[in-house]
Amino acid sequence: MYYEYWGLIKPPFDNVPDPSMYVDCHSSHESAISETLFAIKEGNECICVIYGEFGVGKTLSLRKIIDLLEPDKYRIAFLANPGIPFLQLLKEIIGQLAGEACELKRKTDLLSRLKKIIFQNHDEGRKVLIFLDEANSISHLSMESLRLLTNMQKDGNNPFTIVLAGTNELARRLEHPKRENLFQRVGVCCRLEKIKSRNEAQSYIYSRLKLAGAARDIFTEGGIDALWEHSENGVPRLINKLAKLCLKTGELHNLEYISGEIVDQVALRFAKAGEPALPQRRPRSRHEPPAAKALSEFGNDDTGD
Numbered sequence: 001m002y003y004e005y006w007g008l009i010k011p012p013f014d015n016v017p018d019p020s021m022y023v024d025c026h027s028s029h030e031s032a033i034s035e036t037l038f039a040i041k042e043g044n045e046c047i048c049v050i051y052g053e054f055g056v057g058k059t060l061s062l063r064k065i066i067d068l069l070e071p072d073k074y075r076i077a078f079l080a081n082p083g084i085p086f087l088q089l090l091k092e093i094i095g096q097l098a099g100e101a102c103e104l105k106r107k108t109d110l111l112s113r114l115k116k117i118i119f120q121n122h123d124e125g126r127k128v129l130i131f132l133d134e135a136n137s138i139s140h141l142s143m144e145s146l147r148l149l150t151n152m153q154k155d156g157n158n159p160f161t162i163v164l165a166g167t168n169e170l171a172r173r174l175e176h177p178k179r180e181n182l183f184q185r186v187g188v189c190c191r192l193e194k195i196k197s198r199n200e201a202q203s204y205i206y207s208r209l210k211l212a213g214a215a216r217d218i219f220t221e222g223g224i225d226a227l228w229e230h231s232e233n234g235v236p237r238l239i240n241k242l243a244k245l246c247l248k249t250g251e252l253h254n255l256e257y258i259s260g261e262i263v264d265q266v267a268l269r270f271a272k273a274g275e276p277a278l279p280q281r282r283p284r285s286r287h288e289p290p291a292a293k294a295l296s297e298f299g300n301d302d303t304g305d
Contacts, residue, residue, distance in 0.1 A: 003212065005251040012212035013244040015237055017059040019067035023207040025200050028052075029061055032190035036065050036163060040074075040129060045187025046150045046158040049174065050165040051136075052192030055237030058165045061192065062131050065163070069129075075121045076129045083137030086145045090114060093130055097121075115152050118160045128160035136166035136173070143173070147182040195234030201227065204236070205243060218247070222260030230267035242266055 003011050012021070024030050032050050039045035050058055059080075066076060077096035082089055090110040094102040097117050104110050118128045132138065138146070146162065153159070164170065171191070174183050195201045202224045209218060219227070223246070231238035245266045246258045255262070 002248045002251040006218055006247060007213065007215060008209070009213035011244065012208045012214070013240040013247070015240045015244075017063040019060070019064045021208060021211055022060060022064045023204050023211070025203040025207060026193065026195050028191065028193040029057060032061055032192055033065055033068070035188045035190055037068060039188040040065075040069070040127070040161050040163075043187055044158050046153075046161060047182075047186045048161060048163045048188040048190075049135075049170065049186050050163070050190050050192060051168055051171045053168060053194070053235070055235045056192040056194055057236050058192055059133055062133060062163065062165055066131070073126055074129050075117075075126050076131065078131040078133070080133045081137065082132040082135060082142075083139065086139075086142040089142060097128060111149075114149075118152055119154055122154055122157075122159035130160065130162045131165070132162065133165050135164035136170040140173075143179065143182065147179075147185065150185050194232070195236060195239070197234075198225065198228045201231070201234055201239065205239065208240075208243075217257065218250075219243070219258045219263075220260065223258045223263050226260040226263035226267070230263060242270075245269075 001011075003009075014021075036048045036050065039048045050061060052058055062078070066078070069076075075097055077093045079089070079092055079096075084092070087105070087107055087110060090107075091102040091104070094104075094110065094114055094117065097114075102110070102113070104113055121128050149162070150158075171189070173179065174186065174189075195204055205219060205224060205227065206214075227239055227242055227246075228234065230242055242263060246262055249255075249262060249266055250258050
């Protein structure tokens with residue numbers, strides 16, 4: 001495998017929501033995770049919202065939140081594609097919470113079943129959590145129906161919390177005057193940002209490499225510069241894609257490290273038709289020295305916590 005060529009024990013830049021590869025180097029993610037955990041554990045909130053541009057790590061943040069919850073205190077449903085008819089959405093939620101397929105068809109029966117599950121878990125000391133990723137795909141009608149679910153309260157408490165994650169379009173829809181009643185029930189609303197600086201991007205890259213087992217520098221300072229520039233200045237998904245392909249390119253060409261020129265060449269493959277050519281960058285020597293700062297300076301053994 002390509003990552004073994006670099007002395008790694010696992011892929012460092014796969015674009016999958018793996019909580020063990022979470023890096024707490026950008027503040028908006030840390031805030032979103034901590035505020036959502038507060039809303040779930042102490043805030044007694046019924047709706048939390050996490051939103052941001054494509055590729056900034058919304059799904060990973062959800063997975064990290066779930067990873068930090070005590071399993072015995074919560075019953076969780078996670079839907080990655082909630083843009084389905086509301087009755088099907090209810091069936092999927094009930095099926096995950098009950099641990100078996102739901103065969104009910106009528107809306108009243110489904111709502112009654114969901115309410116029973118929520119209250120039963122509440123009586124047994126567990127809170128129901130419903131995570132809806134890609135929530136911007138939820139229809140207007142389903143969004144209104146979700147609002148009605150928040151009426152399921154017991155003893156003045158919210159026995160369950162809905163966590164919505166989606167693009168900026170989700171926030172715009174929630175802020176629309178027609179959904180004022182729903183927006184008022186949002187207890188936490190967090191926007192995820194891109195990695196804010198080149199130095200934070202370097203910390204992110206080095207920390208991911210260390211979590212994957214790296215014991216030496218792999219990207220030069222120029223390589224880090226190029227990754228920052230070609231990732232639209234800090235989109236994590238783009239950093240991961242380019243860095244991963246650069247490591248594979250390095251293996252194929254038996255390279256010792258990844259320079260800025262290598263990153264430029266890989267990025268050129270993804271230049272969209274009609275876009276201007278990649279900007280000219282300062283010439284670099286093939287023997288450009290490795291990055292000055294060692295991996296050990298970025299993160300420690302508990303980087304992923």
